[in-house]
Structures are given as C-alpha cells and as structure tokens.
Amino acid sequence: MEKSCVSVVTYEKPIESVARAVEMCKGRSAFKKGLKVFIKPNIVFWTRQVAFPKWGVITTSRVIEDMVILLKDCGIDDITIGEGVVTRNPGDRETPTHAFQTLGYDLLKKRYGIKYVNVMERGFCEIDLGDDIILNFNQDALDSDLIVDLPVLKAHNQTMVSLGIKNLKGLIDINSRKKCHSPDPTKDLHYHVARLADKLPKVFTLIDGIYSLERGPGFDGKMHRKNLLIASTDIFAADKVGAKILGFDPSQIPHLVHAAKNHDRPLDFSDVEIAGLALDDISRKHEYDFPYQEDADGALPVPLAKQGIKGIYYRKYDTSMCTYCSGVNGVVLTAIRSAWTGDDFDKIEVLTGKMMTPTKGMNKTILLGKCMFMAHRKNPDIKEMIPVKGCPPDPDDIVNAFHKAGIPVDAELFKHIDQLPGFFMARYKDRPEYDESFFRVE
Numbered sequence: 001m002e003k004s005c006v007s008v009v010t011y012e013k014p015i016e017s018v019a020r021a022v023e024m025c026k027g028r029s030a031f032k033k034g035l036k037v038f039i040k041p042n043i044v045f046w047t048r049q050v051a052f053p054k055w056g057v058i059t060t061s062r063v064i065e066d067m068v069i070l071l072k073d074c075g076i077d078d079i080t081i082g083e084g085v086v087t088r089n090p091g092d093r094e095t096p097t098h099a100f101q102t103l104g105y106d107l108l109k110k111r112y113g114i115k116y117v118n119v120m121e122r123g124f125c126e127i128d129l130g131d132d133i134i135l136n137f138n139q140d141a142l143d144s145d146l147i148v149d150l151p152v153l154k155a156h157n158q159t160m161v162s163l164g165i166k167n168l169k170g171l172i173d174i175n176s177r178k179k180c181h182s183p184d185p186t187k188d189l190h191y192h193v194a195r196l197a198d199k200l201p202k203v204f205t206l207i208d209g210i211y212s213l214e215r216g217p218g219f220d221g222k223m224h225r226k227n228l229l230i231a232s233t234d235i236f237a238a239d240k241v242g243a244k245i246l247g248f249d250p251s252q253i254p255h256l257v258h259a260a261k262n263h264d265r266p267l268d269f270s271d272v273e274i275a276g277l278a279l280d281d282i283s284r285k286h287e288y289d290f291p292y293q294e295d296a297d298g299a300l301p302v303p304l305a306k307q308g309i310k311g312i313y314y315r316k317y318d319t320s321m322c323t324y325c326s327g328v329n330g331v332v333l334t335a336i337r338s339a340w341t342g343d344d345f346d347k348i349e350v351l352t353g354k355m356m357t358p359t360k361g362m363n364k365t366i367l368l369g370k371c372m373f374m375a376h377r378k379n380p381d382i383k384e385m386i387p388v389k390g391c392p393p394d395p396d397d398i399v400n401a402f403h404k405a406g407i408p409v410d411a412e413l414f415k416h417i418d419q420l421p422g423f424f425m426a427r428y429k430d431r432p433e434y435d436e437s438f439f440r441v442e
Helices: 016-024 061-073 094-102 105-112 164-171 174-180 189-193 235-245 254-262 302-307 323-339 370-376 395-404 411-415 417-428
Strands: 004-010 036-040 078-083 115-118 124-128 134-138 146-149 152-156 160-162 202-216 222-232 272-276 292-295 298-301 312-314 348-351 364-368 385-388
Touching (some): 004 016, 004 235, 036 061, 061 105, 061 202, 078 105, 164 202, 164 254, 174 189, 189 254, 235 254, 298 302, 302 323, 312 323, 323 395, 323 417, 364 370, 364 395, 385 395, 395 411
Parallel strands (some): 004 272, 146 202, 152 202, 298 312, 312 348
Antiparallel strands (some): 004 222, 124 134, 202 222, 292 298
C-alpha cells in the first residue's frame, strides 16, 4: 500500500518553517508553475468592536504570508485568498472587510499581487456530492487548479475536531451551511462534513498549529501555544494526524469515520508516513465540548448548575444547531446566569436547533430560532409557547422572550454582544506567548 506523507514540524522561523513542512511532506510537487491557487484560511468569527482573541481561532497571518511567499517562489502568481466569514447579520459586508484588512490582506495584495475575496459576495455553483447531498460551493475555489487549505489546530464542540476537511465548510453558502446541520439522524452534520472535499480541485493542507484551541471553534474556548505545523497533499491523512495531536483517535471523529468509509481508507495510521516529530511526544488531549448537567431540577452547563440555578431546562446543544444560533447561545447562557437572584425559575424550557422536542409538564417553553418554532408551533405538549422566530434570532426578540418567561436577562448584554470577545481576551493579557504579531503583516 502506498502511504501518504504527513509532515509534523516545529514552527521556529518565518518562511523557513512553512517551507520545511511543505518539503518534508513532498508537497512542492503540487505547487506547479502557473497554477491558479485559492488559499482558504479559517476566520470563524470577527467583530469590529474590540480586539479579538484570535489564538487558535483564526489562521495566523504569518502562516498565510509564508505560504504566499512559497507559492510565488514556485512560479505561481494567480493567488486568491477567500473566506466566508460568519456575521450575525448575513448581509453584513463591512465586518469581513474589516477582518481582511486588520489581518493584513491589503498589504499582501500590494506586496505580492494576490487577490482576496469575501466568499459571501461571490458566485456559487451547485455541486452534487452524492446520496442526495447537494451544496453550493464558491465558484472561485471551484475554478482554481489547487486549493491551499490553511485550517487551525482546534477541537470543535459539534464535530469534535475542526481541521482540513471541516475548514472547507467556509466555501459554501449560508443555505448550504444550514443544510449541513440536518436533523436527519443518518445524514447529519458529520455525514455532510465528510464529503466537503470530494468534488473540489486538488487540495493541499497545512494545519496552522502555532496555537491550538480546546472547546472551539470560537473565542470562548481555551487557547494554547503549540508551535506546530502539519502538512500533506492528502487532506484525510492530515486530519488523522491533526486529530491524534489533539488527543483523539481518528476512529472517535464521526466525520473521519464517514470519510474513511466513503474512500475505502483505514482509520489507523497504516496508510500514513509521518515525517518529523513523533506524534506521541506532542499529542495532548483537547476537550471538545462544554459539559452539561441534567436532572429533575434543570438542565444547564455544569458551571451554571453548580452555581445552584434551578427550574430552567436549557438542554445541551446538538449538531443540528447551525452557526447562526450558535452565535447567540453563549450570550443567552451568560444572561441567564446574570439574571439569577437565588430563587428557582418556574420550570422554563429552552429548545434550540432542529431536533429537540418539548417536555411535558413545563410551564413555559421558549422556542429559540425559526427551526424550533416551525417544528413545534402546533405541539400540544407545550403549555405556554414563547417563540423567537428569527433566523438568526434577533437579540431584542430573545430579551423579550426571556422577560415574558420571567427571567430578567439584561438587555445591555445583547446590545453589546460584539464586545463579549473582549471579556475572553482579558484571560491572555500580559502573557507574551499570546503574540498579536502573528496576526499582522509587517
């Protein structure tokens, strides 16, 4: 059996470290002169309101510039950087522009002649991935000769890891992203994600592990300095190695299990040659989810349950909760925590995503988001329905719904939702290993 090579190297110096990772996995063979290349970073979220905690969340500008330099050295001049940044308002074009400019893509354009695009402003093409999975992919990526996939080394609260394959979800349009979060127990999120690379041009993957992230994909996870780069011409092999470094056996990752079956690949490392660092020496378990406690008195994340909050049943998110509801989920829980005064809430249930069903005996049921409202607007098991119908849910509607349910959440938390990352940024203040310069182009 011919083995795919995956390089695992220590990040030490600009340009040199990325070049070494590419050389060691025999990746230069993919960088042929004159190719049209599309670079796909990971910019999972951005806000213009505060300095954003990027470490382990967003692909470093350092790795992006190093890759551009390497491509140019190989005689490749047609280079486009593209990402579909998630915004609370799907029509927001200013926030992605601010992200690209802050991360130095304008300087890359001037210095190297590259282009950069907001995927959400570009054309899409319908692609049949088989088994009735049809998604709309960015046309720029489809028209390229090579996609250079630059994900971050992160654990993910729904897919367990977010590496090369998962990063390609940023190439599909909003409706397709929502489709991926299907309530179908068979053709679920993992089933969709597993197929994202199948009909794309050739993909070269370099996982940016200068920083890693637990409980990703966002700024509320725990960030680590790792100084690692993982590279391969084989995206599945790269993801197996990335999963191992994050402390998971690839057989534990549902979308990798699907991908292995789809392509008749083993889930162990029998088809992989590791060049560089030994995996056992650098692997460290990264927790991927936020633990919840459910009992007769309520259902809440463990920290809220331990605080003594009772009478509210806010069950753990599932894979059917799409990105747009996920974006407010943490804020809602923070608001509930702040609103609690010591008295039990009055058997209030909050349903999210697309799969949850009401529990008989609840006094009030908040249906958070359009999907929940459409699924249960006529459900006879609901005693008093309080719907939040928007997609994504409007912050003012969320506040009004919780006030109606008797939970006096602070409206100011929702008015200043874009400032929340600043709270998490404070955790890393005055810690020199969390270096902002990795996200600038000097």
